[in-house]
Amino acid sequence: MKRLLYIPLFFLSIWAYGQTALFNDGNLRIHEEGAIGFHTNLINDAPLDNNLGIAGFYSTSNLSVQGNVVPQFFDIEIAAELGLFLELGIDNSNNTNFILGDIQTPRSEANSNFNFLQDAFYNGEGNATKIDGYAAITNKQNFTFPVGDTEFLRPLILSSETENPFSRCAYFFENPSTPSALNGSFDTAELALDLAFVSDLEFWHLEGNIPSAVSLSWNVRSGIDNLTEEATKVVVAGWSKVGNRWENLGANPVAGTLEEGFVTSDSFIPDEYEVITLGISKVPFEPLSMEVLSLDNYFVSVNGDGINDAFFIPELEDSPNNLVQIYDRYGLKVFEKTNYTNEFVGIANVGDFIFNKEDGLPVGVYFYTVYMADLDLNYQGFLYLAR
Template sequence: MKYLHYILFILFGLASNAQTALNHTGGMQLHDGAEVGFHTNFINNAPFDQNLGLVGFYGSRFLNIQGTVSPIFYDFEIFASSGVTLNIAANATNNVNFVAGDIMTQKSLEDIYFGLLDNAMHNGESNMSKVNGYALMTNQQTYQFPIGDEFQLRPLILNSNSVNLTAKCAYFFENPNAPLSFTQTFDTEDKDRQLSLINTHEFWRLEGSVLSTVTISWNNRSAIDALTEVTENLLVVGWSKAEQKWHILGNSAVSGDAENGIITSEEFLPDDYEIITIGSLLVPQDRLTIDNFYLSPNGDGINDVLVIEELALSSQNELKLYDRNGLLVFRQENYTNEFAGISNIDNNVIQRDAGLPSGIYFYIVNMYDLGYEFQGFLYLAQPTY
């Protein structure tokens, strides 16, 4: 890591306060090998791009970058313990060194970000130094955003099907039911029926127009034990912009315990979702049960068909029904309430089209994608005319 050995002192007073600043109004460009360091604010009111040198922000003062034109740095370094606040977007094209202090943006303003353009790299990010706000990248297919909040680094790994022209992300240690950085709320009770609980401590906001998976993590601040006792029941979830509720974004990989872990989603389109976080399945694996059933298909709208709500948890399921003699009388893959007392098996079922006789039947339900199998009984009461 290379630090600054000399400092450019071109200081102008700010009208708003006593803090000094470098006010760039044009004509400055850094050439290969140049090193410029700021212990003061930077006001950029003219194009500041095509640079090749290093620009660093240093010291213990509160520093900011402001102006009317977004600066484009080549190498950028932050060793400013109080951080550097961006009042306009700023970019780097080669390398960013995080040493101490955060690059900060106001999280309610999505158009202000720190951008790492094209093949720009970053290193050294930690709990002590990161982007506390929006980070943007361009022309990357796989990328780890060096983001977090005031206290912790909470990166998001984006893995896309193709190169993203742009993608942008920020981390929020906020309750989605009452977020400080949004005027909109994201009610954790408005969710897919398969979902049990949604994390109310943290979330990420990701913008991207390419089908992608994301990998996010949890730690002791995430309170994962309040969601589930079984980490395999965790899912990445997102707030759908179209439907205004939480959707399941899947779980292609998960590892960890209640204190620390990581989870990877299935593929989704980031721009379809306002924010993402971690949730849990409706019923944990060790508690999932299916009751016995009563069916009376008499057309009164009550118990006319067999409804097994738990099958909504599984996209690869199968229902089999047997009579008391062990004869298969009904079989349906991906069952969605088709059984109304009539067999669909072409075997020795007597008067199949007229309906099965009243009595007790034995069912087997398989949820192949979840690895569950359940057995129970159904009492069929056919109407008498």
């Protein structure tokens, strides 16, 4: 039986919101297997940590978290149709389950973050279920920030050399030359010699002091086709705090088309750059050391009917010494195999953030890259995974 402990807290009316709120000025604790559902706003002015149960935010309208003491929850469920707005941050120590609605944080407020602690993870993220504002991590080395704006999930994948004591990230669908919630201007015409263009439509703000590589993705709204005719020229670009200009942060790998793809940077220190975005490399400074050619697009249907049950590339018969890597649409690597033949059957074998990995990867479009060491050739393409 689930146990729920109530200690000094009470309801009061909030004129600004025209609805009641739960006010905690005591020491509420949710015990193991316990649960509490917030169907109204939460004002937290006392310690709210060491919880082991589930805290759910449920509403057909919007909810908010306010107060002076950041609450910490073990498991969290978000089912607020019009979003959960954080005037005060939340710390999550285990799982966040996105069901309905975004978590929203003010982009102009540095202390209002949804913070994933060392062992925390999440599931259910999507275009309508994400963090619209700042997501943060504490004591994590690698993480995919489930950030975006009101319309799209636009995650940033962080791969750090060591554990980050603290890092946070938000996505902005606006011109970096005229940011609405950040101090300064990041002129898209101020470019290092090895950059031809940078996006004037979107950018990410990433904080962290550990050398890291990041992966960014693009979609049709990103307008990459307005910047280049070759997707392989896309790089990650950052606004240097020292140089006061956009600098090329590299591309390794880059995969996709002008409409959809992803790129991974070289290692850099995020705190040395105000913001980062997608850029286009300038000849002769190409992001890839070897030409990237295209193979066919593939259909993989893992339903046991003996037809297309595995990902098979006939060309690899001429190059048994190879490396195959498969990424999801946001650039998260889900599969890697040296000397590949036909091992991919829709199951991830890498990636710490694949939820329910044993159940198989979601249906959809994936990117693959192939390095044929025998022929010294790089290839890339798409596959569609069905079940």
